[in-house]
């Protein structure tokens with residue numbers, strides 16, 4: 098009983114401990130987070146015993162650590178969770194297929210994508226009917242280090258003030274070494290992280306879908322193709338810098354995914370897209386990095402925010418009506434971004450702001466104007482959630498509705514022309530009847 102009480106006392110008292118004097122509860126090696134700005138936070142290691150560099154960011158999400166950690170947009174980042182207890186529902190089996198046409202992973206990608214995680218308290222015991230391992234074991238298996246027993250409130254306050262900061266995680270013997278010199282820190286944003294996470298080869302999902310959507314993969318979360326496939330679309334995933342203009346006649350819509358790092362590394366994709374937007378009149382939809390690329394192609398600038406927005410509780414105000422979205426309504430959204438499009442006045446011709454963030458007034462969406470006759474939207478937040486609220490999930494339905502309407506309209510025109518003998522019937526790309534992931538010659 099005494100031992101039990103002591104255990105509770107230890108757990109409770111840790112809430113009042115400073116970052117420098119946390120009480121070690123494990124016989125785990127020591128671990129330190131050093132920030133380039135000179136602060137250090139000591140805790141204990143869990144997961145892989147491996148020292149790394151990265152960009153330190155915080156997320157205010159309360160659940161879905163498994164989805165966040167497998168989101169490719171977290172590539173190169175040391176993820177600090179503001180929620181104090183992480184790991185209590187463990188980690189599910191990521192290879193469980195949901196159905197024959199689904200994306201093949203249960204979480205947002207095959208691997209843990211962030212470089213490390215920092216938590217106040219890692220659950221020693223987990224419980225969930227889907228769990229097959231603990232957070233610590235999962236991190237270890239993927240070679241990802243974690244630190245627990247640090248004051249994540251103090252780190253978050255610091256990052257809010259000074260902005261996202263480069264960091265070093267030093268584990269075991271490395272923890273007693275002095276902090277690195279400023280020039281030793283690795284800055285992941287200097288690299289084209291999108292090129293690292295994007296598919297190298299095109300592939301297809303749900304080839305029998307009635308409407309054909311191409312997805313430019315900047316590091317797509319699995320719930321994006323899943324959300325399209327579940328609404329009946331045949332989806333072809335293309336590498337981020339694939340020139341869609343070479344295959345665009347075979348598709349009914351174009352989707353641009355989320356992705357890690359600085360959008361200014363993706364100007365090649367923006368150049369291709371500019372041509373697409375000038376010459377192709379079918380619907381286009383982009384999320385997060387995809388939205389930023391649409392904005393750059395439209396003539397807007399992307400800038401680096403102080404600490405970005407990461408969490409599942411970001412309120413955005415709709416400024417225009419479109420499909421399920423009603424102007425004047427606030428939607429609660431899932432977000433993970435460091436960059437944003439600059440609000441400029443006037444907006445480029447044919448474009449208007451679509452959403453604005455209620456906390457910091459940053460641009461949360463853009464759309465083509467009604468007068469432009471185009472159907473193009475970009476949103477900074479994640480309608481597919483995973484995790485987060487489903488307030489804007491119907492934007493996928495809206496997009497596919499527009500694609501289907503456009504297809505039906507051009508089919509009618511085509512039939513008119515074909516029956517008049519002016520053109521030959523359209524022969525579509527050969528999407529073979531095959532399992533889940535289908536190699537396609539795009």
Ligand SMILES: NC(=O)CC[C@H](N)C(=O)O
Pocket residue numbers: 170354355356357358359360384385386387433434435436437
């Ligand atoms: N989730 C995303 O697509 C993020 C886009 C970009 N990497 C940013 O941080 O702003």
